[in-house]
Amino acid sequence: MADSKEEIYKIWEEIYRNESGLLYGFLLKKTNEENAQDIMQESFIRLLNAMKKNSKIENTKAYLFQIARNIIIDESRKKIHSIEDSVSNAEYIVNNSNIISGRNNQKTTEDEIIKNELLENVNEALKNLSDEEREIFELRWDFGMKHNEIANILKKSDRQIRRDIDKIVKKIREFFITKGYKIEDVLEIG
Numbered sequence: 001m002a003d004s005k006e007e008i009y010k011i012w013e014e015i016y017r018n019e020s021g022l023l024y025g026f027l028l029k030k031t032n033e034e035n036a037q038d039i040m041q042e043s044f045i046r047l048l049n050a051m052k053k054n055s056k057i058e059n060t061k062a063y064l065f066q067i068a069r070n071i072i073i074d075e076s077r078k079k080i081h082s083i084e085d086s087v088s089n090a091e092y093i094v095n096n097s098n099i100i101s102g103r104n105n106q107k108t109t110e111d112e113i114i115k116n117e118l119l120e121n122v123n124e125a126l127k128n129l130s131d132e133e134r135e136i137f138e139l140r141w142d143f144g145m146k147h148n149e150i151a152n153i154l155k156k157s158d159r160q161i162r163r164d165i166d167k168i169v170k171k172i173r174e175f176f177i178t179k180g181y182k183i184e185d186v187l188e189i190g
Contacts, residue, residue: 062152
């Protein structure tokens with residue numbers, strides 16, 4: 001990756017500047033603030049150690065997320081805890097559906113009522129996903145990761161992640177259709 005220790009530290013600092021915010025946001029969704037800070041610090045230390053050993057790291061973002069994910073898994077094995085559903089997941093679906101965005105730009109009380117109802121339904125839909133499906137959903141839509149980045153983190157093929165995403169979108173659409181939403185209202189999800 002780099003020859004001298006100085007070069008390694010420079011590269012590492014740049015990676016920290018570029019990726020720490022995103023990684024920290026991911027960790028806050030999985031754990032509390034104190035644990036998120038600890039896990040982020042440990043992830044960057046492990047990255048630095050790998051760089052010092054001249055390990056070839058092709059995608060540092062995916063590598064960091066994989067480290068963090070592994071630490072979380074290790075922690076959860078010691079202490080079982082539940083992962084809370086992310087409001088931002090619900091907001092993503094709400095903001096990217098035709099139910100509200102297809103209406104005029106003026107916000108009304110009716111729009112707020114519809115949005116709140118939709119948020120409740122989205123949270124319910126996300127509860128119907130498995131832990132892994134929720135994680136894929138978060139990585140894709142909350143953090144804007146590409147299929148190959150998610151595949152690297154979860155140690156799956158890009159093709160499998162694409163299938164998983166299609167399955168997740170289909171489950172969410174079906175949930176909304178069973179709740180009485182029109183197909184054109186949920187077409188934008190995905």
